[in-house]
Amino acid sequence: MRLGYAALRENTSASERERILSDFASALFMLGVRSAARDAYTIVAATAREQSPRWVATINLMEIAAQDASISLFERYKEELLSATLPPALRTQFELHVGRGYQYLGNRAAAREWLERALVNASEYSFNQLIFAAEDALAVNDAPLDQRIPTPESIIPSDLEEIAIDLRSLRELAVAAIE
16 A cells, blocks of 8 residues: 555656556555545546546445445435446446445345346346346345444554545545635
8 A cells, every 4th residue: 555655646647646546545445444545536536537537436435425324425426427428337337336325325125226227237238247246235135134234444554544644635635626
């Protein structure tokens, strides 16, 4: 993570910096450090030059909002992406994440509807990984509620605290620049 952040700070290519920041956000998200991942994804969503990285970042921001039980923010990101003309793979990924989001928020009926849409689209385009993900999410949707354990946010490791602070500052600058 530290090497990736150093690469981000030293790189002068805007497209490379966007790619590195997206990878960094994904790594933070996988570590469970949602607050820092949210900051990094917000920067990408606000500043990426190409549309596709902004869409991917917004999909991930939507998932973080659901995990944080922020219904209004989840719905805002969902509505923003609903009006976008997403390519088939991103559309399917979006539908999958909306379904998972509704699972986090406890709305099984809405989750099933979105997960079934994702499964239909994944099957239509032979997106095998997304087919498996949608089928797995549908199986989870049918599990008793008491078997689903919410994922708490991980504490930022001490060696990443400085990076998290820098990301928060960069996010504030990026958001202020677009307002």
